[in-house]
Amino acid sequence: MFDLRIDRKVFVATNHTQRVVLRDIAFSIAPAEVIALLGPSGIGKSTTLRILLGLDDAFDGQVRRGAARTGVMFQEPRLLPWLTVAENLSLVVTDRMPKPDIAALLDRVRLPNAAGLYPRQLSLGMARRAALARALAVSPQVLVLDEPFASLDAHLAAVLADVVQRWAHDTGAAVVLATHDLAQALQLASRLLILAGPPATLAADVPVPAGSDAATRTALHAKLTSQFGFFSSGAPGTGGLPSAPSPD
Amino acid sequence: MFSPRLFSLIGFIALWWIASQVAASRTLLPPPQAVLAFVGRECINGDLPRAFAATLSRVAVAFALAMTGGSLVGYAAGRSARINVWLDPWVVIALNLPVLVVIVLAYVWIGLNDVAAVLAVVVAKAPTVVVTVREGTRALDPGLAEMAAAFRLSRWRRLRFVVLPQLLPYLAAAGRGGLSITWKIVLVVELLGRPNGVGYALNLYFQNFDVTGILAYGLTFAGIMLLVEATILQPLERRASAWRSDV
Numbered sequence: 001m002f003d004l005r006i007d008r009k010v011f012v013a014t015n016h017t018q019r020v021v022l023r024d025i026a027f028s029i030a031p032a033e034v035i036a037l038l039g040p041s042g043i044g045k046s047t048t049l050r051i052l053l054g055l056d057d058a059f060d061g062q063v064r065r066g067a068a069r070t071g072v073m074f075q076e077p078r079l080l081p082w083l084t085v086a087e088n089l090s091l092v093v094t095d096r097m098p099k100p101d102i103a104a105l106l107d108r109v110r111l112p113n114a115a116g117l118y119p120r121q122l123s124l125g126m127a128r129r130a131a132l133a134r135a136l137a138v139s140p141q142v143l144v145l146d147e148p149f150a151s152l153d154a155h156l157a158a159v160l161a162d163v164v165q166r167w168a169h170d171t172g173a174a175v176v177l178a179t180h181d182l183a184q185a186l187q188l189a190s191r192l193l194i195l196a197g198p199p200a201t202l203a204a205d206v207p208v209p210a211g212s213d214a215a216t217r218t219a220l221h222a223k224l225t226s227q228f229g230f231f232s233s234g235a236p237g238t239g240g241l242p243s244a245p246s247p248d
Numbered sequence: 249m250f251s252p253r254l255f256s257l258i259g260f261i262a263l264w265w266i267a268s269q270v271a272a273s274r275t276l277l278p279p280p281q282a283v284l285a286f287v288g289r290e291c292i293n294g295d296l297p298r299a300f301a302a303t304l305s306r307v308a309v310a311f312a313l314a315m316t317g318g319s320l321v322g323y324a325a326g327r328s329a330r331i332n333v334w335l336d337p338w339v340v341i342a343l344n345l346p347v348l349v350v351i352v353l354a355y356v357w358i359g360l361n362d363v364a365a366v367l368a369v370v371v372a373k374a375p376t377v378v379v380t381v382r383e384g385t386r387a388l389d390p391g392l393a394e395m396a397a398a399f400r401l402s403r404w405r406r407l408r409f410v411v412l413p414q415l416l417p418y419l420a421a422a423g424r425g426g427l428s429i430t431w432k433i434v435l436v437v438e439l440l441g442r443p444n445g446v447g448y449a450l451n452l453y454f455q456n457f458d459v460t461g462i463l464a465y466g467l468t469f470a471g472i473m474l475l476v477e478a479t480i481l482q483p484l485e486r487r488a489s490a491w492r493s494d495v
Contacts, residue, residue, distance in 0.1 A: 053398050072398040078391050082413045082491040091409055092399040118491055138399065 002029040002065055002142060002174070004052050009044070009059040020199040022047060022059070027193055027205065029142065034168050034175040036185035039195035045178035046075065048195070049146050052176065069097060071140030075147045077127035079119040085130045086115035089137040098139045105133045108163055110156070125152050132160055136167060143167065145177040149184060161188050182224060186217045196228060203228070278460040286464040295449070296468070302445040303434055303469070306362070310369035311430045315423060317370065318377025323415075325378065326385020335378075342375040351437050360441045369433045376429070377422045384418030413488075420485040427481065431473055 009022035021044050029035060037045050050056040051063060053072060079088045089102050106114055109129040119127055128151070135143060143164065149157035165188060168175045179185050185192055189208055196203035206224070209216065261280050268279040278286075290296035325332040325339075351368040358364035388411065396406045438447025446469050453461030 050394075055394050055397055070398070070400075072395070074391070074395065074398075076391060078395040080392065080409060080413070083409065091405065092401065094402070144398075 002052060002063070002068070002176075004028075004048075004061075004063050006048065006051060006059055006061040008061070009047060009051065009056075022051075023197075023199045023201050025195070025200065025202045026061075027202065029174045029176060031141070031174055032168060032172045033191060034165070034189045035177070035191045035193060036189035037176060037178045037193050037195065038182060038185055039180065039197075039200065041180050043195050043197055044200040045180075045195060046146055048200075049144055049176065049178055053144060068141040069138050070142045070144060071135030071138045073128075073131050073135045073143075073145045073148050075150065077119065077124070077131040079127055079130060079134070081119050084116050084118055085111070085122070085133075088119070088130065089134050092134055092138055100137045100139060102133075102137070105136055106130075108136070109133045110159055125156060128152060129156075129160065132163065136163075139171070140167075141171075141173050143173055143175045143177075145175065147179055148177055149179070149181075157184070164188065182221060186221055192224075194224070194228060275457070275459060278463065282460055283463045283467065286460045287468055290464065296465070299444060299446050299449045299465070300469070300472070302442075303431075303438060303447065304472075306366060306369070306434050306438070306445065307427075307431045310366045310373065310434060311427060313366065314370045314373040314377055314430065315419075315426060318374035318422070319381045319415075319419065321374070322378040322381030323385050326382040326388075332382070339375050339378055342371065343379070345372075347372045347433055347436065351433075351440055355441045362442070365434075365437045365442055368437055369430055372433050373426055373430050377426060380418050380422040380425075381415065384415045387418075388414050416488040420481070420488060424477065424481055424485070427477065428473065431469070435469075 005026040006022050006024070008020060008024075011019050011021050013019065025048060027035075037048060039045055047056065051059055051061075052065075053070065054063065054065060079085070080091065083091060085106070086102050089100070089105065093100060102115065103112075106112060109132050111126060111129050111133065114122065114126060114130060119130070122130065128148075132145075132148065135145070145164065148164070149160060152160065161184070164175060164177070167173055175188075177185075177188070186208060190210065192204070192206040192208060193202060194204040194206065195201070204224075204227070206220070208220065212220075264277075265279050268274070268277045271277040274282070287296065321335065325335050347368075350372050354364040354368035354371070358367065392410050392414075393406075396410045401410070434445075435447035435450065438445035439451045440447075442448050446465050449465050450462055453459075453465070
């Protein structure tokens, strides 16, 4: 679906000094796969996603994206402040896409009464949910999410994780999400790609067995934490997502 | 009931009347009612409407051309550092060139016609539009542009829904400042080399030392421009920024 190969990505600072930030990162994304791109803050997860999305082409390597409909949620909501929430959602839908049910999408992310509101009338948490609804509005075959649950309370994060998981399950869409939270990733993803560095390289490509129970996940968490020091701050139970509430 | 603005205006007219009473001669400063009567006579004989039609059409054409051309060039300069490097010295020269020089050169090179008149106004006005829109373009939010690219929005949707709303405050500022400058330049252009329009009329009354005529045309013109600003430009600006205050 998506093929990405980054041989080298260099950042040029304003004083013209060069710094290699990404090196030898290559992976493919298959339909229905939920990939978590993990690594410490500032390692280059967002840069990798930007390259994947075609927003940054100043790198050595290749990205093959095909024509898959792609829904994106950035770290910041990036809603257009002069459009209402519903208009923000409609804007990204073209005539060639299936027409989304905006009200149902907003219900899904628990924003039932926000259609007519302007972004500045929303809290940050609400705006991030609207941004997720916008990503879903294009009926994505690939969903790219950059730290989707940061700055949300645990309950809301669980709700949104559930929305993402159901979307992947129901539509067969692939999901790529960047996060620094291992416990969260273990609950959501079917595959973990761990970046370590700097410069960031693909340090591990770990499959998460489908339907793995809590004990398996805890064991995997312990193993990865001992292997990669930067995960030690969030142990299962202290970080990650609480179990998703049943849909009401 | 009465707003301070109205009181201020009435005060101005009263002061004018008093000054006209103490002035050495009525021809030096005619009272308000004499000017009003003059405006009435000129309206009836058709001279004033004809002059205003000529001037306003020049203002409209020059304003539209300066805004369109200046916005396009300013946008290009704001987007591309390379274009800006080449363009910037031209803009600086154009900004500092006395308007009178532009007008005279246009008449000398193109001839005493309307093309030269309108072109002189455009050349004098467009650089300020370029500078304003260039600043607006530089201030465009790269995050929103990235969002538009990630969702593969069409060129038209990006322009209409992402770029234009961000540029609107700058376009409005350029437009409001632009109109008042444009009509002042048009009057000079007409005074120097057109056989009709308000500028021509002002020149004629100046030659005859007719202060009543000068005040009649000058104040009526200022009044019409204020009306255009209050009834067209300000409501447009309010509509464009409605999302900011709408709660």
